[in-house]
Amino acid sequence: MSTVYLNGEFIPKDEAKISVDDRGFLFADGVYEVTPFYEGVPFYLDRHLARLRRGLSWMRIDYDTEGLPDIHRRLLELNELEDADTAMVYLQITRGVAPRSHPFPRDPVPPTVYAFAKTWQRPSQEDWDRGFAAVTMPDRRWTRVDIKTIALLPNVLAYQAAVDAGATDAIQVRDGVALEGAHNNLFGVLDGTVVTHPVTNVILPGITRSVVLELARRNGIPAEERPILVEELADAEELFFTGTTNEVRPTVRVDGRPVADGKVGPVTRALAAAFAREVRKVKEAAVGVSAR
Numbered sequence: 001m002s003t004v005y006l007n008g009e010f011i012p013k014d015e016a017k018i019s020v021d022d023r024g025f026l027f028a029d030g031v032y033e034v035t036p037f038y039e040g041v042p043f044y045l046d047r048h049l050a051r052l053r054r055g056l057s058w059m060r061i062d063y064d065t066e067g068l069p070d071i072h073r074r075l076l077e078l079n080e081l082e083d084a085d086t087a088m089v090y091l092q093i094t095r096g097v098a099p100r101s102h103p104f105p106r107d108p109v110p111p112t113v114y115a116f117a118k119t120w121q122r123p124s125q126e127d128w129d130r131g132f133a134a135v136t137m138p139d140r141r142w143t144r145v146d147i148k149t150i151a152l153l154p155n156v157l158a159y160q161a162a163v164d165a166g167a168t169d170a171i172q173v174r175d176g177v178a179l180e181g182a183h184n185n186l187f188g189v190l191d192g193t194v195v196t197h198p199v200t201n202v203i204l205p206g207i208t209r210s211v212v213l214e215l216a217r218r219n220g221i222p223a224e225e226r227p228i229l230v231e232e233l234a235d236a237e238e239l240f241f242t243g244t245t246n247e248v249r250p251t252v253r254v255d256g257r258p259v260a261d262g263k264v265g266p267v268t269r270a271l272a273a274a275f276a277r278e279v280r281k282v283k284e285a286a287v288g289v290s291a292r
């Protein structure tokens with residue numbers, strides 16, 4: 001039985017109970033974060049928490065995030081995941097419990113805070129080397145997808161449509177622009193330049209995206225933040241997705257057609273290798289700190 005965190009307590013999962021009046025349940029009135037851990041070491045937790053604070057503030061949910069690093073660490077420990085190669089903590093904060101009525105509760109209620117830890121698996125090297133398929137589909141989400149709310153129905157439907165089509169990822173298209181995936185950010189290599197959509201209200205500002213952009217620039221790979229037109233997908237030299245549980249994931253087919261020669265490209269490989277080095281560096285830095 002896993003141990004979860006709910007409203008100040010670490011308890012067995014089957015004892016965790018949430019009210020039917022929770023505004024997360026009734027209205028999807030909440031935000032969430034997913035932070036990766038490598039051998040117990042959080043990867044860019046500060047950026048995940050900064051994005052969470054921005055969401056909370058925009059949603060006008062009053063919650064002090066100061067205790068969160070400790071809650072993350074305890075969850076890893078209590079679930080014996082400190083040595084897991086790849087783990088993550090899911091954290092969700094809703095506006096709290098109040099009888100159903102659209103406006104915010106007149107008398108403030110405490111937010112509901114729930115978190116759990118689990119492992120996640122990388123694809124085998126063989127599968128990664130073969131690459132993955134994606135399908136394009138219309139983006140049916142609202143116009144503030146930069147806020148990481150728990151209202152994920154369009155993302156769920158997009159992901160399921162990809163699965164139904166025998167693909168791994170969904171490329172969400174709005175106004176002729178290939179924006180991002182159902183739960184990850186899209187990158188293209190176009191004319192030798194790594195391209196990804198700029199941070200605006202129509203994509204989620206992925207933490208992995210930000211790290212990969214920095215790694216590209218640090219490794220002398222030209223990178224540009226600009227919209228990728230859906231027509232450009234046909235001419236892309238390479239495509240890949242980034243995300244917390246995807247790291248750098250190559251796409252070799254879109255809507256049944258091969259991307260370039262249908263093989264994982266050199267830029268994707270270079271960035272995946274740089275990402276693996278970054279993970280190692282963050283782990284080693286953490287070990288250095290605890291040894292002191």
Ligand code: PDD
Nearest residue numbers: 034182183184185204206207208243244
């Ligand atoms: N998904 N775009 C969307 C729509 C996302 O939901 C996510 C994250 C990302 C990538 O962000 P990051 O690199 O910070 O993980 C991009 C999380 C992991 C999820 O819902 O499981």
